[in-house]
Amino acid sequence: MMKRIACALLLSIVCAAPTSAQEVATRTWVDSHGTRWTEVTTTQTVVEVPRGQRIAAAIAGLPRFGPFAVIDGAHAALVGEVDSKSPAQFRQMLAANPGIRVLELVDCPGTVNDGANLALGRLIREHRLTTDVPSGGSVRSGGLELFLAGTTRRAAPDAEFGVHAWKDAAGHQPGDYPADAPANLVYLDYYREMGLSNEEAEGLYALTNSVSNEQMLWLRTRDIAPYVALGR
Template identity: 50%
Template sequence: MRRFGCLALALAALISAPAGAQQLAYGEAAGLGPLSTQVATVTEVVEEEIVEEAGGAAAGSGRFVASSPVSGLAALPRGVARYGPFRVLDAGRAALVGPTDERSPAQFLAMLAAHPAIATLELVECPGTEDDRANLRLGRLIRARGLATHVPDGGSVRSGAVELFLAGVRHRAEAGAEFAVHAWADEDGREATDYPASAPENRAYIAYYREMGMSPAEAAAFYAMTNSVPNAQARWLTAAEMGQWVRQD
């Protein structure tokens, strides 16, 4: 897994520490049993429900943009319960705050098991992912469960989190939202353009975009755009610019 800068690690630590404690308390109150039992059960569901894509993202690959150049971003919601980077806002909405990792698909399913009426995922402060394979699995779960994705005014969707925005059965970004894209990098520092276009590592993303509703030409063009800048940099897009690539409802 890639090593990120101190800011990225601090963000992850800030988010994950209280999340575990609150998830345990809330899960037990909801009658789900201890957290270890919840995660074990949900992990079994993940294994049963998800058919792995052919090939797959490069082992150890991740995409993460730790900070945003825009000031005045959306306020981080507290929520009534936390499941890793997910925060339950009310009966019908949850928010994503922080990076996803290998635990996120199971945490997402645990949240929906306890709050089955959630229909919208608000992408508020989303710096990316530490595990691209798990992130694509999470995106497929979002689509399979029929959630809409919404980026509020001031919301920031960066790097691997863009795949989660695409996952919504409907997706919408307010005028003040921002997006950042760049190439993924594996644990050896190789990026998408270091692999043949036909390599499984590249085909996995094209296949994902096709599943999210893009035509073959749209999927190829969007993937090329995301890889137009190296992993160490980022290409920033407004909501309107993202709308040129992704149809919004």
């Protein structure tokens, strides 16, 4: 029952239908022959509610811990950007809700602090959570590292993954360093720590760095499946 409630909430977030407004205008006139004419024009305007507004409406009233929203006793959702406070907020959430087993990655725009993001990923793995990207869910940039952290990883076929190269404070990107430089190894080591083989880690890292930090490569679940073991 609780899982059905969780799924219903997530579907309301990512699959909400656009709202519409209808306007009817009537014009009547008499022509030169004395015939009366009436013209009715119907205009329908479809308004797409921004994703951020849909999320805010869906999680209103739920317990919040930074970018995390507690859906029920076993499920939480990540619905915002990760920053330096997020690892502590994650710990606080689990302390208050020790039964949480699944982290739904509903809308993950990434992080403003790569170190905190990797620390959060290690906490997710330490607590053996399942990471799940529901239908319509979006995981972007550093959100991929959090998805990898799940001891079981699930993603709907239409889940969206947006990846690009990282950029450090000096403006340097992965290709500006040797392949075995610490700046690159920190991610490869993390991928291996999350259970990827050397070949999978190197392949996924190359894929994420195939476009610059200023761009975004959009992928579906089938595109990352060769590198990431997915459960059901």
